Amino acid sequence: MRWDFVFKVLFKELLSTWRDSRTLRATILMPLILNPLILLGLPILFNSTQTSEVEKRQIVGVIGFERMPASLKKLLETDSAQGRGIELKTVTDATKSVQDGDTEATLVFKQNLPTEAGGSSVPIEVHLKLSSQKSRVVADKIGTAIDTFSRQLVAKKLASVGLPEQTLRPVVAQTVSADTVAEKASGIFGFFIPLLLLSGIIAGGQSTAIDSTAGEKERASLEALLVTPISRFEVVIGKTLGVTAFALLSAFLSIISLLLTGWFSKNILPKLMKSDTQLSQLFGGNIALDAQGYLILLLIALTAAVMLSALMLNICIFAKSFKEAQTYLVPLNLLVSFGSIGLQFADFLQRSSLLYAIPLAGTMISILDLIKGKGGFGVAMIVVVSNLAFGAIFVALALRSFKREQVLFRN
Amino acid sequence: MLQVQNLTKRYGAKVLAVNNLSFQTKEGEIYGLLGPNGAGKTTTLRIIATLLEPSEGSISVAGFDVRTQAEQVRRNIGVVNGGMGLYDRLTGREILEYFASFYGMGKLDTAKRIKELSDKLELNELLDRRASEYSTGMKQKIVIGRAVIHNPSVLILDEATNGLDVVARRAVLEFARAYKGAGKVVIYSTHIMSEAEELCERAAIIDHGKLIAEDSIEALKTRASASNLEDAFFTLTKGVN
Numbered sequence: 090m091r092w093d094f095v096f097k098v099l100f101k102e103l104l105s106t107w108r109d110s111r112t113l114r115a116t117i118l119m120p121l122i123l124n125p126l127i128l129l130g131l132p133i134l135f136n137s138t139q140t141s142e143v144e145k146r147q148i149v150g151v152i153g154f155e156r157m158p159a160s161l162k163k164l165l166e167t168d169s170a171q172g173r174g175i176e177l178k179t180v181t182d183a184t185k186s187v188q189d190g191d192t193e194a195t196l197v198f199k200q201n202l203p204t205e206a207g208g209s210s211v212p213i214e215v216h217l218k219l220s221s222q223k224s225r226v227v228a229d230k231i232g233t234a235i236d237t238f239s240r241q242l243v244a245k246k247l248a249s250v251g252l253p254e255q256t257l258r259p260v261v262a263q264t265v266s267a268d269t270v271a272e273k274a275s276g277i278f279g280f281f282i283p284l285l286l287l288s289g290i291i292a293g294g295q296s297t298a299i300d301s302t303a304g305e306k307e308r309a310s311l312e313a314l315l316v317t318p319i320s321r322f323e324v325v326i327g328k329t330l331g332v333t334a335f336a337l338l339s340a341f342l343s344i345i346s347l348l349l350t351g352w353f354s355k356n357i358l359p360k361l362m363k364s365d366t367q368l369s370q371l372f373g374g375n376i377a378l379d380a381q382g383y384l385i386l387l388l389i390a391l392t393a394a395v396m397l398s399a400l401m402l403n404i405c406i407f408a409k410s411f412k413e414a415q416t417y418l419v420p421l422n423l424l425v426s427f428g429s430i431g432l433q434f435a436d437f438l439q440r441s442s443l444l445y446a447i448p449l450a451g452t453m454i455s456i457l458d459l460i461k462g463k464g465g466f467g468v469a470m471i472v473v474v475s476n477l478a479f480g481a482i483f484v485a486l487a488l489r490s491f492k493r494e495q496v497l498f499r500n
Numbered sequence: 501m502l503q504v505q506n507l508t509k510r511y512g513a514k515v516l517a518v519n520n521l522s523f524q525t526k527e528g529e530i531y532g533l534l535g536p537n538g539a540g541k542t543t544t545l546r547i548i549a550t551l552l553e554p555s556e557g558s559i560s561v562a563g564f565d566v567r568t569q570a571e572q573v574r575r576n577i578g579v580v581n582g583g584m585g586l587y588d589r590l591t592g593r594e595i596l597e598y599f600a601s602f603y604g605m606g607k608l609d610t611a612k613r614i615k616e617l618s619d620k621l622e623l624n625e626l627l628d629r630r631a632s633e634y635s636t637g638m639k640q641k642i643v644i645g646r647a648v649i650h651n652p653s654v655l656i657l658d659e660a661t662n663g664l665d666v667v668a669r670r671a672v673l674e675f676a677r678a679y680k681g682a683g684k685v686v687i688y689s690t691h692i693m694s695e696a697e698e699l700c701e702r703a704a705i706i707d708h709g710k711l712i713a714e715d716s717i718e719a720l721k722t723r724a725s726a727s728n729l730e731d732a733f734f735t736l737t738k739g740v741n
Contacts, residue, residue, distance in 0.1 A: 308585030
């Protein structure tokens, strides 16, 4: 292989892509803007909507108002440290009023509630939309009020026989977080990080991949290149490196933006929001790694970029136009998106070398493990070797396509 | 200089694109490859250019075999076709330098050759502008410059005047004439008979992949008792279609 020829092709691809403003927007602006937007915006949005819901006085319907004790009514309506109370109103149809949006929940008292504990338990039906996040806030408020009312009855009964309230709860469980710093930082939004990283790699490389294959076929410049003394292998390697360079640039910027987002979330955001609680502690979506962790992350990203670049080159060479190649790449983007959705259930997956060796899936799981502080050097090596092996297979397949007449001259 | 012997190209079992085609060219001539669209001209030229593999037969360019000495063949040919495009985000000079680099040309040689071509093709004013800003005629001039940057002994022009205005077309034809004058071979493939009559000394008429006739332009007209090449073409290909 003549490396000077390879570098000529690489340099031409870099120059050509660099002068394409669309690509610069996709590779540089996307990670720099989109990552903070998602990783800061979503927690802020979740937090603010939840806070406003807690601070809101929800309307709750009641059927059998006369059976509700005044003390329970007071507990439901009174503001507390957990948030504002609720507003009660009489309704006739429990489910319909919730479905129509007249109330956010409806309480149905079919029997008189007891005034003291000791008899049989009396149920209160709570009608609400279980699928709605919004309903969970009102469900919490109702649940807390009913629980307090119930405890008050029990306490009164116990006091009547000279026993303290704690008699019924001799043992209390206290949950203490065993999460590491890395796990806390990644949190429930941690699955976004592999998605953003791999999407960044694909977004960064795809324009060069399309332009250097289908684009060259469309404007018939590939034919001119192939009648020069350069070999097809040198062409494929040069183009793969060109695609990888932009994929990596995008991945590198993604990592930088994740770092900055994490720092902003930890140090600036609490001050701006005038809150002691860090959003990263609530939702995560940030990275807290040591130097070795970042090195491993970079290594995984680098090899994933090589593998994905060779794969994109393979896909795009089959297309006869730029637009057709864009369509061909849609399934690859979907695969990464669906994969990241699946990552939410990654805790249930049995880890094995084989799992880490699966292209894309292994990369995504290893990144998630790494940011949760679980991934070690050994795991990273499996992913790196797998990415490089599949990268080599994809390069070989791309070379085969570059030699096939029906692929090169498909029109 | 160029020898094509019993060339056959099949696509699968059903399509016979080129059928036992033979011809040869001499130094310092413009050789026409004439035929209607789909006659097998482009397939033949792509095989000569080592882009496609022949199914049967042999081709040698400047003494090199297209199957076994593909790289040497590519060092001795330059290809221009009507649909060939440029890298829009590169300047004309960058494109010429890029292609020169694959022929082992040093910086000085490249600069000298670009200056020479720029004078011949009148590229000077626009050479440092991006190709996206070029007119169709200017693009075709850069395509020609790219094809001959290494001064090949065989220049293949395949439907090279397609889509060009009269001025650009004239420039292409004049360049072909000048190129042959330097002792090179120009293979001129076209379906426009008036162009071939104006430019070529000898020509092969092919249709459905087969050689119908091969001779000097004058001899082809005499054989068909025709006053021009277009009439000769219709007479000679009658019965083939």
